[in-house]
Amino acid sequence: MTASASIIVVGASWGGLAALSRLLGSLPDDFGVPVAVVQHRSKNADALLASLLQDVTGLRVVDVEDKEALEPRSVYIAPANYHMLVDWGHLTLTTDPLVRFSRPSIDVTFMSAADTYMTSTIGVVLTGANDDGSRGLRHIVNRGGRAVIQSPESAESRTMPEAARIAVPEADVLPLDEIAAHLTSMVSAAQAKPHVRAV
Amino acid sequence: MALQIAATPAASEGDGSTYDPDLERIEISLLLEGVYRHYGFDFRSYAFASIRRRLWKRIEAEGLATISELQAHILHDPPMMEKLLLDLSINVTAMFRDPSFYRAFREHVIPLLRTYPFIRLWHAGCATGEEVYSMAILLQEEGLYDRSRIYATDINEVVLRKAKEGIFPLDRMQEYTENYIAAGGKRAFSDYYVARYDGALFSPGLTKNVVFSLHNLVTDRSFAEFNVILCRNVMIYFDKALQGKVHGLFYESLAQFGILVLGSKESLRFSSCEDKYDQINGPEKIFRKAR
Ligand SMILES: C[S@@+](CC[C@H](N)C(=O)[O-])C[C@H]1O[C@@H](n2cnc3c(N)ncnc32)[C@H](O)[C@@H]1O
Numbered sequence: 001m002t003a004s005a006s007i008i009v010v011g012a013s014w015g016g017l018a019a020l021s022r023l024l025g026s027l028p029d030d031f032g033v034p035v036a037v038v039q040h041r042s043k044n045a046d047a048l049l050a051s052l053l054q055d056v057t058g059l060r061v062v063d064v065e066d067k068e069a070l071e072p073r074s075v076y077i078a079p080a081n082y083h084m085l086v087d088w089g090h091l092t093l094t095t096d097p098l099v100r101f102s103r104p105s106i107d108v109t110f111m112s113a114a115d116t117y118m119t120s121t122i123g124v125v126l127t128g129a130n131d132d133g134s135r136g137l138r139h140i141v142n143r144g145g146r147a148v149i150q151s152p153e154s155a156e157s158r159t160m161p162e163a164a165r166i167a168v169p170e171a172d173v174l175p176l177d178e179i180a181a182h183l184t185s186m187v188s189a190a191q192a193k194p195h196v197r198a199v
Numbered sequence: 200m201a202l203q204i205a206a207t208p209a210a211s212e213g214d215g216s217t218y219d220p221d222l223e224r225i226e227i228s229l230l231l232e233g234v235y236r237h238y239g240f241d242f243r244s245y246a247f248a249s250i251r252r253r254l255w256k257r258i259e260a261e262g263l264a265t266i267s268e269l270q271a272h273i274l275h276d277p278p279m280m281e282k283l284l285l286d287l288s289i290n291v292t293a294m295f296r297d298p299s300f301y302r303a304f305r306e307h308v309i310p311l312l313r314t315y316p317f318i319r320l321w322h323a324g325c326a327t328g329e330e331v332y333s334m335a336i337l338l339q340e341e342g343l344y345d346r347s348r349i350y351a352t353d354i355n356e357v358v359l360r361k362a363k364e365g366i367f368p369l370d371r372m373q374e375y376t377e378n379y380i381a382a383g384g385k386r387a388f389s390d391y392y393v394a395r396y397d398g399a400l401f402s403p404g405l406t407k408n409v410v411f412s413l414h415n416l417v418t419d420r421s422f423a424e425f426n427v428i429l430c431r432n433v434m435i436y437f438d439k440a441l442q443g444k445v446h447g448l449f450y451e452s453l454a455q456f457g458i459l460v461l462g463s464k465e466s467l468r469f470s471s472c473e474d475k476y477d478q479i480n481g482p483e484k485i486f487r488k489a490r
Contacts, residue, residue, distance in 0.1 A: 087246065
């Protein structure tokens, strides 16, 4: 039984740096599930985002390269100008065309996570000024995974959380400051469960 | 083995209730096996998540429901195979893509190449050739083009034909000009092409030392010894085992102290070749065969 064989995927757009800093900064340093982050940014953006986030968390922040292995206590940042797909135990990059004007696309990452980790997937949609992520979050729930949405009131830009809430009415909607604790309890509840299911 | 995080059962709506990822793996591998045995195209070791995404896009476009259904169409209907081939070949490319790479190449690789009487380069997976023309321009500006030969290969005939023509979309010249300048270009970018009604035609002189040819990295062997091999954003579409095999091919094909260039988000860390190369210049993916 390894907690690494499950995943949390996080999508953020406008206002994402501040929101991600708050969220990742509040996760415990021994957080047992890999966290894969898609933050929209310009195609020439470099590894700055990863290093800014590394400053606020004790988790290992990785600027993803192709076939990066997924490990616990780690945060994976999708590189600018590539889509990031979740595969079993690792991440794969592609230069496929933009999806709804975005590369990386949150939907693309979320869908691949759901198709791979099924019920062991948690999707988190944060602040943003478009509707990327809502289809992917719907797909995660259709596959039996869980959905968390930053409450629009606590978001710098409420469009993305609102779109996600319409697509996934059964999602847990929480203020930014409560999301880390919620994820931590979901993950530890799963670890404590006696009837852990092998996938 | 995975933990089941969800307390809720799989939602019953949509496609969720019947989806079985283990069965899907079986279906995909049967489909790829069928494609290989019937048509000869070998996608069996391409990156699974990426293949899966492309197959489902095709399934949705055709109004089908499962991979197995798509398989029947592909095996019985050659035009459907044509469509799938287009789906599976991602040919996006650009001139002087990642300008910082070209700058680093000028700065750190060109001085090494100057010491050679004759230089052989291989662009593996060159797509429509934008990279090849970029390299030819760079070599020309550094005074090395006349003693260079560039082998430009791809698995896809259609893109190779375009590469030979050397006509690229006019509406991208603005972007390419910016890339060229950022890449350390020494002239005016417009010196290299003439605008025509159907696109920007690049100077034929740029391809006088280029050989375009079909080559499949999965099945074909090494065909020469090279001083430089560039393979950018091609192996990301392969799984780890196939990447390892192709790295073996490149290693074999490189001369002593030969240079290997990968895409900006590719790494030797997940291959078994890491200790055979030294990395030249930090963030750019330029490696030198060391042993
Ligand atoms: C995304 S393009 C990369 C183009 C260019 N190297 C660049 O980085 O801009 C990938 C190319 O790899 C080619 N390719 C895919 N599989 C291949 C194989 N087995 N052997 C040779 N080329 C292959 C595709 O046809 C496509 O043109």
